[in-house]
Amino acid sequence: MNIGLEKINEVLTLYNIKGQVSNLYDFIHYCDDKNTEIKIITKVEFTNRNPLVVKFVRENDHPSQIIESQSVFSEYLRDKGILTPKRYVSEGKYSLNYKLNNLDVDITVEDYLGEEIKAIDFNLAYMLGQLLGKIHRISENGNCLIGNSTIFDFLGYNEVSGYNAFLELGEVEKIDPVMHQEIKDLYLEKLEKVKSSWSKLPRFATQGDVSINNLSYIGGTIGIFDYNIAGDEVLVGDMVLEGLLTANEMDLSGGLTDNDRTELFKHFFKGYITERPLSDDEKTVLSDIYSISSALWFTKIKYNENSLEMLVERKEADKVGELLQEIYDTLHNDNFEVNNTNCKTMPLSI
Structure with missing residues (x-):
């Protein structure tokens, strides 16, 4: 299941995010046709703003209300000083329902925080x-x-x-x-x-x-x-x-x-x-x-x-x-x- 520029721009519009997309990169691209589960996490790069991460999720263990609660918790931590990505809001919610190839998925958009740590000391x-x-x-x-x-x-x-x-x-x-x-x-x-x-x-x-x-x-x-x-x-x-x-x-x-x-x-x-x-x-x-x-x-x-x-x-x-x-x-x-x-x-x- 391909996440192309058209779908990304649709999602950005829903969140009232403006910018010229220059590149897309999938961190995770998982599709289970048998159970109709989807998890696609895409890094979106721009010519004129910092990167974002767009998530498309349809998982039995992660219903919409849990994704919303997780997002609220993340933002609460950010407000209290934890360095964590900003989550974007549309119509008063962080998580939106979105049609992806005739399947209902949950979408969220957040800032890209940077490269992950490679090793521990x-x-x-x-x-x-x-x-x-x-x-x-x-x-x-x-x-x-x-x-x-x-x-x-x-x-x-x-x-x-x-x-x-x-x-x-x-x-x-x-x-x-x-x-x-x-x-x-x-x-x-x-x-x-x-x-x-x-x-x-x-x-x-x-x-x-x-x-x-x-x-x-x-x-x-x-x-x-x-x-x-x-x-x-x-x-x-x-x-x-x-x-x-x-x-x-x-x-x-x-x-x-x-x-x-x-x-x-x-x-x-x-x-x-x-x-x-x-x-x-x-x-x-x-x-x-x-x-x-x-x-x-x-x-x-x-x-x-x-x-x-x-x-x-x-x-x-x-x-x-x-x-x-x-x-x-x-x-x-x-x-x-x-x-x-x-x-x-x-x-x-x-």
């Missing part, structure tokens, strides 16, 4: 923690809610949890059944402790995906964009999962190795609490959320070359045993000595 991890702390503080103070969850819901749908994949390995008896049961029992014990406190914890809107491909670095400030999975989450859970996502999955700057990833999380956490100190209730569950999430992180269990699943497939019994022990130890120990750990420093490199 200690100082940048600290700044990302500060950014998320600011977003959470602003959201909490403003009582912001969107009306749906993100894809990183600690007690719900959680794309960075490897627990179910771990269970599957045990069910087909590919790993030591005794150690598998001990890990499972410890996981469930810690999970129940978190659940018992969950309803007391602050839960507000958050951007939902603080990864470097949704971030830019402009004049010494980190900017954030892409609110398509923004939703409401328990803030301390979101902080831990976003911090581990930053530390575990982002490309590393020169001089860093995989051995530095725990330290990257510590920097992220230190930055966060400078902007939003945790409440006593949040401190109570912090260690267990971290232990559960870190121990059974999804790429530790599958996908990566040295994940548990891959080691099992290659029948590397010694390494399987070592990784199972590491998972158990991470669950068993109080891993949050980060509260009292001094962070390393290194020059910032974007």
Whole structure:
């Protein structure tokens, strides 16, 4: 499905945006004919103004009212000082219904914020923690809610949890059944402790995906964009999962190795609490959320070359045993000595 100049100009007219378009570039062009779902994100360049991003979305998980709420939240953050793209309004709304090849889609228009960050280092991890702390503080103070969850819901749908994949390995008896049961029992014990406190914890809107491909670095400030999975989450859970996502999955700057990833999380956490100190209730569950999430992180269990699943497939019994022990130890120990750990420093490199 082609998004040509004619359709772009139609959208710009709807938003009363004037300018001479010079180039179109699709960041994402996804069309599912079977389910009639569409996600097309196009960068629009001009001869006489700064670039814009036009989005065409038709997804079951993103109805019009959620896209509008996500846009309202984004603009609220921008108004409170977060560097994030301006969203344009038409007829008092950010999101409009638009006919695209006889299909109803939702469209939005926003400023292009700049090139995404390419790699992470200690100082940048600290700044990302500060950014998320600011977003959470602003959201909490403003009582912001969107009306749906993100894809990183600690007690719900959680794309960075490897627990179910771990269970599957045990069910087909590919790993030591005794150690598998001990890990499972410890996981469930810690999970129940978190659940018992969950309803007391602050839960507000958050951007939902603080990864470097949704971030830019402009004049010494980190900017954030892409609110398509923004939703409401328990803030301390979101902080831990976003911090581990930053530390575990982002490309590393020169001089860093995989051995530095725990330290990257510590920097992220230190930055966060400078902007939003945790409440006593949040401190109570912090260690267990971290232990559960870190121990059974999804790429530790599958996908990566040295994940548990891959080691099992290659029948590397010694390494399987070592990784199972590491998972158990991470669950068993109080891993949050980060509260009292001094962070390393290194020059910032974007």
